[in-house]
Amino acid sequence: MAFEELLDKVGGLGKFQILQMALILPSLMIVVCHSLLENFTAAVPGxxxxxxxxxxxxxxxxxxxxxxxxxxxxxxxxxxxxxxxxxxxxxxxxxxxLLHLNGTLPNMTxxxxxxxxxxxxxDHSLFSSTIVTEWDLVCDQQSQKPLIQSLVMVGILVGGLIYGHLSDRFGRKLILRCCLLQLAISGTCTTFAPNIFIYCLLRFLSGCSIAVIITNNCFLIIEWTRSQSKGMVLTLIYCALSIGQMILGGLAFVFREWRTLQLVVSVPFFAFFLSSRWLVESSRWLIITNKPDEGLKELKMVAHRNGMKNVEETLNLEGLRATMQEELETAQARTTIFDLFRTPNLRKRIYLLSFVRFASTLPFFGIIVNLQHFGSNIFLFQVIFGALTISVRCLALYPLNNVGRRPTEMFFLFLVGLSILINMFVPQDMQTLRVILASVGIGCVAASHTCFSVHQSELLPTIVRAKAAGLDLLANRCAAALAPLLMTLVVYLPTLPWIIYGMCPIIAAPVLLLLPETRNLPLPDTIQDVENNKKFSRTVNEKDLCIKVTKF
Structure with missing residues (x-):
């Protein structure tokens, strides 16, 4: 947690952070298109x-x-x-x-x-071509569509676990650049897939890099941002993801042939790979992993970009070692994924966070991968959902910063469950009301995800944050992979999948009370920080903040 002192010296929210976000946000807008691409490339026409x-x-x-x-x-x-x-x-x-029957219907059996x-x-009125029409994934083969969607989610899960471990070992920036290149190549090659097997393989490889691009981009900005601004920064990041949903709806409306749409959302990642060389590695991670010289170099560069002219002279290796002595001693031992479960407080946080993530992700993908369930104009729905999630996420920022992380997230989770359960009783012909309720659900689940991500980042220590993010992705992708498969339960009871989608967030909301509130508290850097469970007086924190602002 001592890194916060260094961050205050070099600038916790300035020109550097703005430039870092300018490099990050465009790739986030387009990467979300890949996780939702089958809404359009695998649409089932009449x-x-x-x-x-x-x-x-x-x-x-x-x-x-x-x-x-x-x-x-x-x-x-x-x-x-x-x-x-x-x-x-x-x-x-x-x-x-049948020509001679006057309006009467015979027994078709x-x-x-x-x-x-x-x-x-x-029917080619909506799409000139999809993978469903090209490879006849209908009737006896219709189960292949949810399997393909689930395979992408499994790829995201596998990639999160593998690349999460590698990110903690080799750095956020290096692994991010590898994933950008992997998605560019696999996504572009998917355009030319000759059969369904090659398509599935390439989409799996694309999935392996999707979540890591999102999480590592988040790390590269969050670990450079002061505590008081993390909520705002993560809200901006998630608003970028919502803008990506809107972009996908617009692109799918313009490009109705699936191979063209696949190519359009894949080629930009070659440019993102080239521009990522100007991203700055997390100094917090460099110091925690026993690379203080490199971390100090990055801190001086950030101070220069933020206009802190006199700070570079006072930043030296001796001062850094004195400030972060405890963290540097901890860094001598290499951590593994098993360290997440060796200590009681961190273990408890991991279990509870994984459960809440699973329960909140299931309804999101239940709605988002079944847009055709709510009506025929899926292009408009995609844009509406994207615009709605932006507004709801921005509205959530005020209670998130002033009321607290836990009560805000609990409120949105309850709304998600209620909107889905009520929608079950709305007749299919009342499309407007069904779309409104689905929009409320998707907006609230997006807001709950934003609140959850802020809360999670403040509960997990820097030294194992990427590994913990890999486990978070395990829960996330298990839910995402299960969501489309639950639709196969309609053969037993048409409302059964929606009952499950609605009950999960309602059950998860009270679980948040078992996690500590983290509003205005600094990020923990080591596992010991979590176990010590250091309590920071909010009164003192707010006083310090006022003093710093006045002095500045």
Whole structure:
């Protein structure tokens, strides 16, 4: 925690932090597109079986020219319980006797039908091409779509665990640059995937880098920011993610062919990889990992950029060692992921944070990967959800900084659960109300994620923060991978997935009371800081803050 003293000297929120964010935010806006890409590239359009007398261009006009396409469709495709053409079956032979029925419907179960053995005809009014239409992921193969979405989430999980450990060992910046390059290459190659197997493999590799790009970018700004400004900075970061949702909706509206859309959101990462060379490694991490010389160099550079002219002379190795003696002694021992569970306070925090993360992520992906459940205009929904989450996240900043981390997050989690549970009782034809309730849910879950991220960063020590983030991603991606799979439960009870989505955040809200409040407290740097559970008087902190501001 002594690093806060050094950060106050070089500037905890100045020109350097603004420039760092200017380099970080564009990549965050586009990376979120990759985690939600299957909303559009794997959209399921309207479809029906291919039938000979209607879709075969070689059939003579004299044979069926006197009959309209609607009549031919009626003769070839049975109707379902909603009197809509079946999507996955057709009559074995054209049922000509249906022409002589005057508005009465025969018993369709008495007529011979068969699966779509000759393929499907798709509605291309929304999308000219998706992976569903290209590889026929419908009917008996429809379960492959949620599996593909889950595979991306599994990739994010695996990447978070592996790269989280590597980030604590080799640095935030180096691993971030590797992930930017990996996403650029794998995302671009996905555009040219010849089959579903190659597509899944490349999307898995893309997933491995998505979450690390987000978390390491967050670390590179949060670990350079003073305690009083962390809430605002993380809110800006999450607003950038919401802007990314809006950008994806706009891009998907313009580029209706899935390969083009995939290419458009992948190529920019080559530019982000090149620009990332100007990012500055976390001095906090350098010092904690026993690299005080490099950490001191970065501190002097930050002081120069923030205009602290007289500070560089007073920053020296002796002063740094005196200020952070306890942290440097701790840095002599290399940490592993098992250190997260060896001490009681940190272990408790890890378990509770993982549970809350899982419970709050499940409804988010339950809504966001099922946009078609709320209506047909998924482009507009994506933009609306993005705009709404920006506004709600900004509104959450005031109670987050003035009321506290825990009560603010609990409030939003309760709203998430209630909005989803109420939506179950709204009829499908009341689309406006369904979209409003879904928007409230997605906005509140986004606000709760922002509050959670601020709270989590203030509970975990710097020396194992990336490793802990990897475990957080484990809970996050387990929920994200499970969310689309829960939709398979509709065969047992149509509302069952939504009951689970709604109850999870309501159950998680009271769990937050078991975690300490961290408003206006400095980041812990070592595991010992967490175990000592140092108490800082808020009265003293606010007094010190006033003195510093007045002096400045």
């Amino acid at each position: 479809h029906r079986c291919w039938v000979h007398i209607l879709d075969n261009a070689t059939v003579s006009d004299n044979d069926t020219g006197i009959l309209s396409p609607d009549v031919l469709l009626r003769l070839s495709i049975p109707v379902d319980s909603n009197l809509k053409p079946e999507k996955c079956r057709r009559f074995l032979h054209p049922q000509w006797q 008495d007529l011979d039908t068969e699966p779509c053995v000759d393929g499907w005809v798709y």
